[in-house]
Amino acid sequence: MTTRRCVLLSLVLLLATGAATAQTATEPSQSELVNALLGRIDKLERRVAEVEAGKSPGSTPQPQTPPAEVPPLQTLQTPSTEEVQKRVATQTHEHDEHLPNGAAAEHHFPSLQLRGFADVDFSATDEPGSHSGFNLGQFVLHVASPLSKKVAYFGELSFTAQPTSYTADVERSIIRYDYHDYFKLSFGRYHTPINYWNTEFHHGLWLQTTISRPEMIRFGGRFQPVHFLGMLAEGNIPSGPLGLGYEIGLGNGRAGTISRAGDAGDVNNNRAWVARVIARPTGLRGLQVGGAIYGDEITPTPALSGHPRFSELIESAHIVWTSETPEFLSEFANVHHRDSLTGTVYNSQAYYVQLGYRLPWQQKKWKPYYRFEYMHIPATEPLFSVPDFEVKDLVSSTAGIRYDISDFAALKWEYRHTKRGPTDPIVNAAFVQTSFTF
Amino acid sequence: MRKAATFRAAFAAALALTLVCYSRSAADITAVQDIAVVVNPNNAVNNLSLSGLSKIYRGERQYWRANLPVVVLFRTPGTYEREVVLRTIFQMTEPQYRQYWVSKIMRAEATSPPAELFSSGMIKEGVAAIPGAIGCVRVSDVRPDMKVLRIDGRLPSEPGYPLH
Numbered sequence: 001m002t003t004r005r006c007v008l009l010s011l012v013l014l015l016a017t018g019a020a021t022a023q024t025a026t027e028p029s030q031s032e033l034v035n036a037l038l039g040r041i042d043k044l045e046r047r048v049a050e051v052e053a054g055k056s057p058g059s060t061p062q063p064q065t066p067p068a069e070v071p072p073l074q075t076l077q078t079p080s081t082e083e084v085q086k087r088v089a090t091q092t093h094e095h096d097e098h099l100p101n102g103a104a105a106e107h108h109f110p111s112l113q114l115r116g117f118a119d120v121d122f123s124a125t126d127e128p129g130s131h132s133g134f135n136l137g138q139f140v141l142h143v144a145s146p147l148s149k150k151v152a153y154f155g156e157l158s159f160t161a162q163p164t165s166y167t168a169d170v171e172r173s174i175i176r177y178d179y180h181d182y183f184k185l186s187f188g189r190y191h192t193p194i195n196y197w198n199t200e201f202h203h204g205l206w207l208q209t210t211i212s213r214p215e216m217i218r219f220g221g222r223f224q225p226v227h228f229l230g231m232l233a234e235g236n237i238p239s240g241p242l243g244l245g246y247e248i249g250l251g252n253g254r255a256g257t258i259s260r261a262g263d264a265g266d267v268n269n270n271r272a273w274v275a276r277v278i279a280r281p282t283g284l285r286g287l288q289v290g291g292a293i294y295g296d297e298i299t300p301t302p303a304l305s306g307h308p309r310f311s312e313l314i315e316s317a318h319i320v321w322t323s324e325t326p327e328f329l330s331e332f333a334n335v336h337h338r339d340s341l342t343g344t345v346y347n348s349q350a351y352y353v354q355l356g357y358r359l360p361w362q363q364k365k366w367k368p369y370y371r372f373e374y375m376h377i378p379a380t381e382p383l384f385s386v387p388d389f390e391v392k393d394l395v396s397s398t399a400g401i402r403y404d405i406s407d408f409a410a411l412k413w414e415y416r417h418t419k420r421g422p423t424d425p426i427v428n429a430a431f432v433q434t435s436f437t438f
Numbered sequence: 439m440r441k442a443a444t445f446r447a448a449f450a451a452a453l454a455l456t457l458v459c460y461s462r463s464a465a466d467i468t469a470v471q472d473i474a475v476v477v478n479p480n481n482a483v484n485n486l487s488l489s490g491l492s493k494i495y496r497g498e499r500q501y502w503r504a505n506l507p508v509v510v511l512f513r514t515p516g517t518y519e520r521e522v523v524l525r526t527i528f529q530m531t532e533p534q535y536r537q538y539w540v541s542k543i544m545r546a547e548a549t550s551p552p553a554e555l556f557s558s559g560m561i562k563e564g565v566a567a568i569p570g571a572i573g574c575v576r577v578s579d580v581r582p583d584m585k586v587l588r589i590d591g592r593l594p595s596e597p598g599y600p601l602h
Contacts, residue, residue, distance in 0.1 A: 105553035105555060105564045105568065105571070111550070113543065115543065142544055144548075145549065154546040154549075179504060180501040180504040181499055181500055207541055241489070280498075283489075285529065407533040407537065408536075408537075408540070
């Protein structure tokens with residue numbers, strides 16, 4: 001009886017072993033199987049190519065070589081260290097006469113890449129005179145095209161709904177020559193590298209966590225120049241784990257209407273300049289720290305009383321942590337204007353702090369966020385005292401949640417609580433937006 | 439007495455078979471693990487740090503030297519090589535990787551994501567044909583016309599090698 005039990009046990013053990021082995025044999029994922037099959041195809045293709053080469057007219061007869069051995073799946077084994085070293089040591093420079101399929105991976109010039117961004121919004125606010133309702137956001141097309149191994153073109157075109165029509169704007173148009181990683185020179189129209197948000201998200205609302213941009217860099221705003229027309233040198237700075245980079249630009253700066261860039265020519269003979277240094281430490285992936293400085297001379301149009309010019313100097317700094325658990329964005333800027341006639345100096349400051357966190361549940365689709373903004377502009381500041389820039393001492397809180405419908409589309413709900421000046425009423429607003437890329 | 443001897447023999451045979459089968463299955467599992475970083479044989483680089491490799495794959499380093507641009511050759515989604523590269527070099531999921539390149543191209547830092555090839559054979563051909571090419575293949579797919587880079591001073595299969 002005991003013997004029978006033991007034999008039975010042995011049989012069970014054998015069967016279990018067999019089953020386990022079979023399971024292990026079938027367990028490797030389907031992708032591995034596909035890989036192995038692709039490997040076989042590749043070897044067979046190579047063999048066919050060799051045979052065809054041997055048959056091609058004018059070709060010298062090749063010595064008959066045995067067919068490339070196609071290893072069975074079971075023999076896909078990791079070579080030993082000695083084998084790898086031997087393979088490294090015996091590397092030869094074999095030049096295939098045929099065009100290798102993998103060579104097609106290299107760029108062809110030009111090769112246009114097109115991507116679009118769009119959004120649809122709903123807003124409701126208690127601000128007097130405003131109406132709630134839907135509006136079509138920006139329709140943005142972004143193009144990128146390598147023109148040669150060292151020259152590339154980038155462009156961004158936006159269509160914005162207006163009460164009577166759509167306005168089309170060339171937001172960016174850049175041609176860049178890459179000498180190497182340490183020096184790249186470009187010409188065109190940029191988003192001014194004086195602000196992190198401006199150069200990180202551009203017009204792709206899907207890229208940014210929130211619905212709105214911070215007031216300090218909003219489109220059509222006056223606080224910082226959003227666009228810059230001219231030339232820009234950029235690159236990495238050899239700095240090891242610090243990951244330093246730089247940007248130095250020279251261009252037209254602000255137009256007579258200071259919310260616009262001088263696309264059609266500068267309004268004076270003084271060029272704007274900008275310099276920025278950033279650090280992206282390799283050991284802290286997601287961290288970026290940077291500072292920038294921007295100088296220009298502004299000739300406002302229409303001219304102010306006495307036709308003054310203003311020298312402008314903007315200092316800014318940012319620190320961001322782009323890992324989404326948590327996400328932390330923070331920027332500060334000081335805008336310094338000096339009246340050339342009276343010598344009066346105006347300093348305006350703005351900053352924002354934004355926090356977000358990608359929740360771990362439901363496939364990490366939810367991301368709540370909060371942003372606090374502050375902006376101070378002296379009451380007598382002449383360049384910012386215009387009706388469409390109604391900011392004196394802005395204090396604003398924005399809270400919302402983002403839901404990623406898919407990998408390339410998001411739905412955002414946002415509540416904003418804003419006070420634009422000491423005597424202004426508080427404005428509450430709610431927004432819903434779906435933004436996506438295609 | 440004889441029954442006991444038969445039983446012992448059967449049990450020993452079963453045990454031996456069990457060990458052999460498990461060792462084989464373990465070998466099969468480890469067989470596909472290490473990923474070799476390969477470049478064109480004419481490339482002067484022999485060793486990269488893992489962070490340096492990450493910079494290359496992320497498009498933060500785009501040139502080997504002034505006249506030699508880096509051409510990253512990547513495998514298509516669903517392959518083991520891609521899974522290892524995403525996990526160890528990019529430290530991203532597949533959707534994060536795709537979003538990363540959308541963002542990077544939007545920032546005008548690159549014109550396109552790395553080329554995606556269907557087989558290791560195509561990577562082999564690309565590495566042989568393109569002077570600045572770099573790719574990742576299973577060690578079993580390493581061929582003589584590829585140069586295997588040391589990562590943090592280690593070759594595939596050596597203790598401490600990070601790509602598996």
